Amino acid sequence: MTVDLQTKQPAQSLPLLQLEHVSISPKKMPHRLLVNDVSFSIEIGKTTCVVGESGSGKSLTALAIMGLLSNQLTLNGGRVLFNDAENGVIDLTKLDDESLRKLRGDKIAMIFQEPMTSLNPVLTVGYQIGESLTTHLGLRGEHLNSKIASLLEMVGIPAERAQSYPDELSGGQRQRVMIAMSIACEPSLLIADEPTTALDVTVQAQILKLLSELKTRMNMGMLFITHDFGVVADIADNVVVMFRGQIVESGTREQVLCNPQHPYTKALLACVPDAEGEKRLKPIDYSWLTGDHTAAEAGEAMHE
Ligand SMILES: Nc1ncnc2c1ncn2[C@@H]1O[C@H](COP(=O)(O)OP(=O)(O)OP(=O)(O)O)[C@@H](O)[C@H]1O
Ligand SMILES: [Mg+2]
Known part of the structure; x- marks a missing residue:
């Protein structure tokens, strides 16, 4: 069985994903909004970076x-509209668990920050890459093995490493395996939550390049989470800046990086390494904070 990419293309005229007024709170404290009225979209084949x-x-x-979301948390209003090639636009918040499970790993995939917590140490990486291919695409036997080999090669790992266990690979290789797993079913949306934070700078740059190449090759939309404006400058098409659960600024990469409007964005940008790669040790200026937040509170948020 082969996957026909043509049948998996979402409607071109609409965003791939649109969050509308999404709020999240602890179930026991519905008024404490950890995410407060967040709206943004991800275009087909483009990268939206969420930074904060x-x-x-x-x-x-x-x-x-x-x-x-964990059991203690609940969605406190809002819609998550996914532009699905087969079913049109669907609100993911209305789907039952079974339908969501079918979408995850198939049309929407996620890469987490720390690969060791997401990979099973007692299964070979080849087996783990193969799981979603069997579940979602029904691949088995020779078809399955050759697809696993081609995915490993696509992410720059020799095919014979399919027999390796996670702890036999370097941190960068493990993150490449995670990427191979996430793109196995050619998702239209890839969510990457700080996927390079645990890696050294050189490996980080290689992984970012790999993700950008795969995104272009597969025409995936990407939601890329980072706290690093250097990464944003490298890969974002659009940028969303979050502070204490709210969006304080959003726009194209050029708008946000070259002409930031919000004092928080300006303060974060002041921490980006300068041309010589030196971190400017300028503390974030919270003096713009008013109302409910005090500068001290904001400082605490930094160190949580
Ligand atoms: N299960 C939970 N119960 C209560 N509060 C939670 C829970 N999970 C997260 N939070 C709180 O929600 C807020 C947002 O958490 P979140 O993990 O989204 O932050 P983040 O922006 O991803 O931070 P980081 O950059 O450190 O990963 C934090 O104040 C966190 O303490
Ligand atoms: Mg996080």
Whole structure:
């Protein structure tokens, strides 16, 4: 069985994914909005970067899209509209668990920050890459093995490493395996939550390049989460800046990087390494904060 990419293309005139007024809160404290009225979209074949400091709600937003919020949390309103090639536009928040499971790994895939927590240490990487190919595409036997080999080669790992266990690979190789798993079924949307943070700078650059190439080759839309504006400058088409659960600014990469409007974006940009690669040790200026937030609170958010 082969996958016909043509049948998996979503409607071209609409965004691939559109979040509308998404809010998330703990079930026990419905008024405490961890994600507060977030709306943005991801275009077909383009990358939207969500950037913001630790605790700003980036991962929760991604998990909500995937229908993977933990039991203690709940979606507190909003829609997540996915432009599905076969079924038209569907609101992912209305899908039952079974339908969501079918979408995940097939049309929507996610790469997590730390590959060792997502890979099973007692199964070979080839087996783990093969799982979603069998589940979603029904591949077995020779077809399955050759697809696993071609996926490994696509991400720059020799095919014979299919027999290796995760702890026999380097950190960068494990992240490549995670990428191979995520793209196995040629998803139209790939969500990557800080996939390079645990890697050294050189490997990080290689992985970013690989993701960009695969995105172009497969015409995937990508939601890329990072706290690093250097990464944003490298790969984003559009940028969403989050602070304390809310979007404070969004726009094209050029708009946000070259002409930031919000003081928080300006403050974050001031921390980007300069041309010589030196981190400017300029503390983030929170003096613009007013109302409910104090500068001290914001400082705490930085260190959570
Ligand atoms: N299960 C939970 N129960 C209560 N609060 C939670 C839960 N999960 C996350 N939070 C809180 O929600 C806020 C947003 O968390 P989230 O993981 O989305 O942040 P993030 O922007 O991804 O941060 P980081 O850059 O550190 O990964 C944080 O203040 C976090 O403490
Ligand atoms: Mg996170």
